[in-house]
Amino acid sequence: MVNGHAYKELKSPNTNLAILCSHNFSVPFNQPIAYARKVGELTNMLANGHILVQRFGDILDGKRTWEKELTQSNVKPTLPDAVAGDITAAMPYRAMMNIINFIKAMDEVVPGFASYETLLYSPELKFYSNRIKMDTKLNTNIEGLHCLGDSSGWTRGLMMSSAMGVLMGRELA
Numbered sequence: 001m002v003n004g005h006a007y008k009e010l011k012s013p014n015t016n017l018a019i020l021c022s023h024n025f026s027v028p029f030n031q032p033i034a035y036a037r038k039v040g041e042l043t044n045m046l047a048n049g050h051i052l053v054q055r056f057g058d059i060l061d062g063k064r065t066w067e068k069e070l071t072q073s074n075v076k077p078t079l080p081d082a083v084a085g086d087i088t089a090a091m092p093y094r095a096m097m098n099i100i101n102f103i104k105a106m107d108e109v110v111p112g113f114a115s116y117e118t119l120l121y122s123p124e125l126k127f128y129s130n131r132i133k134m135d136t137k138l139n140t141n142i143e144g145l146h147c148l149g150d151s152s153g154w155t156r157g158l159m160m161s162s163a164m165g166v167l168m169g170r171e172l173a
């Protein structure tokens with residue numbers, strides 16, 4: 001899987017972010033972790049056990065990215081052993097459309113975000129833990145035990161986990 005390895009000393013001319021799209025399942029299937037694993041496996045399989053990389057423009061044109069095209073692009077992949085290919089062959093339609101629409105919308109505020117050469121890596125998967133039951137003051141059913149941030153199962157990102165910390169701080173103060 002990709003995303004997140006940040007070297008302190010080693011710098012790159014590129015920047016990156018993850019675009020996450022949540023799925024909730026109900027009847028007759030409710031195994032989101034198994035589902036996400038399958039998506040990951042399929043993507044890894046297409047890349048022969050590696051990470052897939054594809055240019056955004058190729059996705060819109062409905063074609064895979066070829067290694068030769070990647071070497072000729074201005075944007076060079078920071079991850080050297082990512083394999084050029086077709087992410088859309090493994091990504092479910094709804095998740096893919098969410099990602100495409102997000103990139104297009106971001107282009108309105110960050111012109112160039114949706115450029116032909118923007119690189120997409122896949123798979124990036126996040127698994128949520130079970131959510132711990134708490135009241136609005138973050139009390140669990142064990143007196144004096146509070147669960148915050150990712151450990152609570154309620155967050156998987158910096159913003160929300162930080163916000164939860166602030167809420168708890170206010171309660172304790």
Ligand SMILES: Cc1cc2nc3c(=O)[nH]c(=O)nc-3n(C[C@H](O)[C@H](O)[C@H](O)COP(=O)(O)OP(=O)(O)OC[C@H]3O[C@@H](n4cnc5c(N)ncnc54)[C@H](O)[C@@H]3O)c2cc1C
Pocket residue numbers: 003004005017018148149150151155156157158159161162
């Ligand atoms: C590789 C990676 C990339 C990510 N990229 C993004 C991103 O781009 N954007 C985004 O919003 N979020 C991202 N996240 C998620 C984000 O980092 C987490 O959601 C957030 O850091 C959770 O904050 P937290 O305070 O709940 O937990 P943490 O930041 O995990 O803090 C828990 C702390 O508890 C400490 N600890 C554990 N056990 C003990 C113990 N027994 N005693 C004392 N201390 C202990 C740990 O050392 C740690 O410092 C990424 C996460 C990873 C792993």
